[in-house]
Amino acid sequence: DTGYLRVHNALLSTMHSFLIVNIIEFLTFLCYHIRVQKIGGADNMAKKQIKNGLTVRELTINDAYAYYQIANDASLKKYTNFFMASSITDARAKIEKFTSHYERIYGVFNKANRLMAVIDVDSDPTFSESDKRTATVSYFVGKEFRGRGLASIGIKILAKSLKSQFDYFIFEIQRTNEASISVQKKLNSSMSVNEGNYMYFSYAL
Numbered sequence: 001d002t003g004y005l006r007v008h009n010a011l012l013s014t015m016h017s018f019l020i021v022n023i024i025e026f027l028t029f030l031c032y033h034i035r036v037q038k039i040g041g042a043d044n045m046a047k048k049q050i051k052n053g054l055t056v057r058e059l060t061i062n063d064a065y066a067y068y069q070i071a072n073d074a075s076l077k078k079y080t081n082f083f084m085a086s087s088i089t090d091a092r093a094k095i096e097k098f099t100s101h102y103e104r105i106y107g108v109f110n111k112a113n114r115l116m117a118v119i120d121v122d123s124d125p126t127f128s129e130s131d132k133r134t135a136t137v138s139y140f141v142g143k144e145f146r147g148r149g150l151a152s153i154g155i156k157i158l159a160k161s162l163k164s165q166f167d168y169f170i171f172e173i174q175r176t177n178e179a180s181i182s183v184q185k186k187l188n189s190s191m192s193v194n195e196g197n198y199m200y201f202s203y204a205l
Contacts, residue, residue: 054150055109056157058099059118063107064092066115070142079177080140083118108154116145117154123166134202135162137169146179152186159205169203 059067068091076084085091098105102124108117123135141150159169171189173180174197184191184201193200 053111054153054157055113056106056119056154056161057109059095059105059107060099061092061095063115064088064095066107067091067095067118070115070145071118071140073143075143076140079174079180080138083120083138083140106154106158108150108157115142117141117150119154119158121158121162121169132167133165134168134170135166137171137203149186151180151183155183155187155203159203163205166205168205171201171203173199173201175199 065088068085068088071083071085071091071094072087073084083094085094095105098120103120103122106119106121107115108119109115117139119137119139121135121137123133137155139151139155141148155169170192171180171184173184175181175194176197181199184203187201187203189201189203191199192202
């Protein structure tokens with residue numbers, strides 16, 4: 001059947017194009033990763049914190065592929081769509097965006113060096129209404145790693161390493177986000193504001 005063959009060939013052509021684009025993107029990232037490692041990309045490892053077999057350290061563009069693996073997840077759209085990444089290039093752009101003068105992004109890694117969770121710390125004074133040294137914290141856990149308490153564990157590890165810089169971590173959480181509210185209970189955070197669709201918690205470092 002000519003019509004069937006035409007559709008079949010069109011589908012094959014589309015699949016081949018998709019695969020080629022993704023392979024080229026991965027190879028480009030791999031070459032870039034190797035180049036950065038050669039010029040000192042490993043310097044960031046000096047900033048890592050290790051506890052209970054977990055490593056918490058700042059993310060760099062070297063981590064773009066690992067970030068993409070857990071941020072290419074539609075379930076993030078509901079509460080943390082700003083973390084989502086649709087490609088390795090997009091992941092690299094996200095990491096660069098989250099690494100500004102006032103902002104840093106951290107990763108929680110296991111013993112096998114797999115990225116399992118991401119924590120963003122934003123200390124922009126523009127958004128602070130307190131004389132305390134505060135930072136607004138956002139995070140997400142990779143889908144396959146949820147249910148292990150990684151968010152609260154990672155935040156506690158990070159809090160110890162940033163204690164000299166901040167007095168409190170502030171969390172802005174939608175009241176329907178039960179998982180994140182549960183994290184606040186594990187942290188023993190204090191609710192500072194409860195209005196509209198959002199609840200605000202503060203965690204003392």
